[in-house]
Amino acid sequence: xxxxxxxxxxxARPPAPARGPVARARTAAAILIGRAVGVATQVRRAGSGTAxxxxxxxxxxxxxxxxxxxxxxxxxxxxxxxxGKSTTTxxxxxxxxxxxxxxFSNSSTANITQGIMSAVLNEVDFAGRMSADIxxxxxxxxxxxxxxxxxxxxxxxxxxxxxxxxxxxxxPHHLTRMLGNIGHRATTHVVxxxxxxxxxxxxxxFGVDVLRFGVSEAVMETAxxxxxxxxxxxxxxxxxxIVESSEGLSASIAHDGELVHVELPARGVHYAIDxxxxxxxxxxxxxxxxxxxxAASVIxxxxxxxxxxxxxxxxxxxxxxxxxxxxxxxxxxxxxIDGPQEQVLVAMGSDVRDPSYLWPVDxxxxxxxxxxxxxxxxxxxxQLIYRGVSIGRIExxxxxxxxxxxxxxxxxxxxxTIIFSADSMRRTRAHWGLR
Amino acid sequence: MSLSILALRPDLLNxxxxxxxxxxxxxxAGWAGIxxxxxxxxxxxxxxxxxxxxxxxxxxxxxxxxREHRDLLVDCIANDIPVLAIAMGLELLxxxxxxxxxxxxxxxxxxxxESALVPTRMHGDLVVESEFGxxxxxxxxxxxxxxxxxxxxxxxxxxGNATPERVEGLVHGSVIGTHIRGPVLARNPVLADHILRRAxxxxxxxxxxxxxxxxxxxxxxxxxxxxxxxxx
Numbered sequence: 288x289x290x291x292x293x294x295x296x297x298x299a300r301p302p303a304p305a306r307g308p309v310a311r312a313r314t315a316a317a318i319l320i321g322r323a324v325g326v327a328t329q330v331r332r333a334g335s336g337t338a339x340x341x342x343x344x345x346x347x348x349x350x351x352x353x354x355x356x357x358x359x360x361x362x363x364x365x366x367x368x369x370x371g372k373s374t375t376t377x378x379x380x381x382x383x384x385x386x387x388x389x390x391f392s393n394s395s396t397a398n399i400t401q402g403i404m405s406a407v408l409n410e411v412d413f414a415g416r417m418s419a420d421i422x423x424x425x426x427x428x429x430x431x432x433x434x435x436x437x438x439x440x441x442x443x444x445x446x447x448x449x450x451x452x453x454x455x456x457x458x459p460h461h462l463t464r465m466l467g468n469i470g471h472r473a474t475t476h477v478v479x480x481x482x483x484x485x486x487x488x489x490x491x492x493f494g495v496d497v498l499r500f501g502v503s504e505a506v507m508e509t510a511x512x513x514x515x516x517x518x519x520x521x522x523x524x525x526x527x528x529i530v531e532s533s534e535g536l537s538a539s540i541a542h543d544g545e546l547v548h549v550e551l552p553a554r555g556v557h558y559a560i561d562x563x564x565x566x567x568x569x570x571x572x573x574x575x576x577x578x579x580x581x582a583a584s585v586i587x588x589x590x591x592x593x594x595x596x597x598x599x600x601x602x603x604x605x606x607x608x609x610x611x612x613x614x615x616x617x618x619x620x621x622x623x624i625d626g627p628q629e630q631v632l633v634a635m636g637s638d639v640r641d642p643s644y645l646w647p648v649d650x651x652x653x654x655x656x657x658x659x660x661x662x663x664x665x666x667x668x669x670q671l672i673y674r675g676v677s678i679g680r681i682e683x684x685x686x687x688x689x690x691x692x693x694x695x696x697x698x699x700x701x702x703x704t705i706i707f708s709a710d711s712m713r714r715t716r717a718h719w720g721l722r
Numbered sequence: 723m724s725l726s727i728l729a730l731r732p733d734l735l736n737x738x739x740x741x742x743x744x745x746x747x748x749x750x751a752g753w754a755g756i757x758x759x760x761x762x763x764x765x766x767x768x769x770x771x772x773x774x775x776x777x778x779x780x781x782x783x784x785x786x787x788x789r790e791h792r793d794l795l796v797d798c799i800a801n802d803i804p805v806l807a808i809a810m811g812l813e814l815l816x817x818x819x820x821x822x823x824x825x826x827x828x829x830x831x832x833x834x835x836e837s838a839l840v841p842t843r844m845h846g847d848l849v850v851e852s853e854f855g856x857x858x859x860x861x862x863x864x865x866x867x868x869x870x871x872x873x874x875x876x877x878x879x880x881x882g883n884a885t886p887e888r889v890e891g892l893v894h895g896s897v898i899g900t901h902i903r904g905p906v907l908a909r910n911p912v913l914a915d916h917i918l919r920r921a922x923x924x925x926x927x928x929x930x931x932x933x934x935x936x937x938x939x940x941x942x943x944x945x946x947x948x949x950x951x952x953x954x
Contacts, residue, residue: 413743450737460779605770641845641860643904646739665943669908673742673749681939 315413317351322408338400345353353437354415361388361421363438364572365431367469368446368480369462370515370616371561372398372425375446376553378565380423385585386573399430417544421572432465435472442571443473444564445514449615450644455655459485459517467492476571478564481527482507484518497572499527500563502556506530510556511622512649528567533559540583542566547583552591562586592602598702601719604693608715609706617648620706624631627654629698633671634685635663636710642666650674657695660688661711665667685714725758728768730791730811732917737904738862740774740808746907746914747772747921753930756922762792770921771795773811775903778864781821785814785829792830798896799832800801804917808906809863812892812899813837816869822928829863833894835869846863847951848880848902850890854912857890859902867892867899872881874900879951896920909935909944929951 356363364566366376373395380392393406403424406447410417426434445466448459463485470477474586477493479486481501490497501524502514513519522527536551540560551558565586570577592599597608609618609624633656635642642663649669649690657679659668664683682688707715716722729736729744744760747770761768769947773940776784795815798805800891813819816835818826824838848861852875866884873883874891882890882901891900898917900906907914918926929937948954 292904458777458779460777559789579952625779641738641862641904643738643740643860646742647736658875667944668939669905672932673745673905673940675749 295625301434301452312350312413314354314415318408318411318413318415322623325466337343340621342663350398350437351386351415352441353434354493355411355417355455356422356424357439358529359391359419359422361572362441362474364421364423364442364444364568365440365469365472366423366425366444366446366564366568367431368444368466369428369449370612371446371564374561374569375444375511375564376425378562378589379444379445380581381484381585381589382565383421383572385581386496386569386576386578388421388572389419391417391422392720395425395598398425398427400434407458412476412670419602424708426469428462428465428469431469435468438472439474440469440471440472441475442568443470443476444478444568445470445486445489445563446561447480447483447513447615448518463489471558478568478571480516480560480564481524482514482520482560483516485516487520498567499524500529500560501527502530502560503532504561506533506556509533510619512559512618514556515619516583524667527565528570530556530559532656540566542570542579545579547579548587549583552589553597555619558641587718588679599719601693604703606693606703607707608712609704610712611706611708614645614648616651617706619653621648621650624652624704627652628701629655630692630695630701630703631656631701632658632692632707633658633667634659634661634688634705634707634711634715635667636708636714637662638710639663639708640680642670650676655679658688658692660684660685661708663708684716689715689718723756723922724763724850725756725769726763726766727751727758728764729947730762730764730771730773731787732762732774732845734776735774736812737775737777737802737830738860739905740811740838740903741772742905743774743808743907743914744770746771746905747918750907750911750929750933751918751922752916753928753932754918754926754928755930756926759782763795763894765796767797767801767803769830770917771798771806771808773805773814775809775811776865778907779808781810781819782827784810785819785827788814789830792832795830795832799894799902802896802920806907806917807897807899809861809901811870812867813865815897815899820865822933833869833897835866835867835871835892835898837867839864842952844881846880846900847947848882848890849948849951850875850882850900850902852876852913853880854910854916856948857899857900857906857910857913858901858947859906859909860904862903863901867901874898879952903948908936909940911940916920918929940948 377582380390397406478498483500504523511645533556609620651674655677659681664681727744727747729741732741748758815833816829819837820839843864845862850857871892871894873889877888877890
């Protein structure tokens, strides 16, 4: 056919879905308008409006996102679940890049439908095609479930079922069903957490092979409050991708019987589990081309994930950031802190609508908290007090609390530690001019 | 005297930290110089009982699991032992619970009343005027409560029992039922102290200095909700 003979090398990728001129025009219009909105919103309010261009483009062409995500020659990998999405996605994308893949990926701030759309808009050409070989996307579990009918993913990674904000997914069965919806869109593998009993219940229902990751008996024994799963599977994994040991920033992971050492981006067994998930997912994508040693060295080189166990230096003072997103991560992070720290600031913002769900967290190991801050300071303080933690003082104004905390002389042992919710993290970063 | 505060099956009934109210009672008793511990043992009569709430998706299995402890609860009520029952913990004491549209399961039938599904989940601040004072908290439930016992109080803001009478919870002998989730006793120390006085036969008189400072923090938090919700 004439059009084929005119194909240029740039068109050597799969053609955009065969559609009429009106549909093609609609796609181009959606992309053009979406980009224009993106530019306009950035001019108006720097740093905001990430999802808005995507929203507009979706209105013009409702199928644009699904079509674009189907256009990658090596397909789409979806990472979803309650927690660990960002780290797993980052690790997986890096491992695939090290294996020579050109990867399109998104950030955790763009993991809902419109945010992904906006990220796509930055890279897509006017025929609705992307230059990358493969997409690795973390998708919010609610959005993943809604998008599922339109998606086709070669591999779906399910991290875990934990309780998020109570007024969102207050029922683990509902959450499990949502993860099932996206898992059923996998064409090659579902990569799933074997230690999560809810996910294990789902696993037999997937029509494709299931690759499992998990921890060893020995690792499970060292986690004083478990791994944060709402329901833990009765037995540990014997084959698959297994965290054999995890201590501080080091972990060893066995994959199909071969053992590698990895350095983690932050302290904590949950990062080792994310690494195991990324390794299992990379092996799913790469097949026989997967190089475990290469994967381990890439994972070891990943910088700390934004705000999670990250250490910053402000005016010569070293501070460790600990982001808490739900009760599970709060518990795991408290368990990871090396004994009571001399100086701890805990801050919770309005992003935690009802802090009741934090009450089961055993925070007693914190011992003393220097300052409790944020709009939810009182509620958080009550949780700590009834757990036997003594509180220096409550300063609701986070900026003032941060200044005061920073001004304290360096602790004689340990490091200044700030534990915060996502909203308080953003405010803290803004206060100190961090990216 | 050592108080034993029973948190009933917190593995099933601690969604939103409801079962942690047992901790609030034990810690406040400790602050007042009374030895107290949280127990999970259901073989002997405790000093007080907290029945929290479970996941709606698990309701049928959860109610079945708690049914095994029916005799203990009967004894507690007969012996005037305070029982704090929260959301599903309240619902399961009644005669029947609607777990899916038109699908009902039997409750433990310790209290007259039933819980019917309402079209949309009720979650948000709940403010109640009660004989203990103004109670403030967060409700998050999907069923109404229609019963014959007197209510815990009148709804000033929120849904409560979700009936036209605009009332919340119930008082049935030594049982207090409420939809206020999570640490209702930490946010409403008057209710905690009422339960402790009743549990100790008046031995709990002074709440202790630590309680004073905790309660000041609770008061600030309560005041914020009251200002936002009812302009008080």
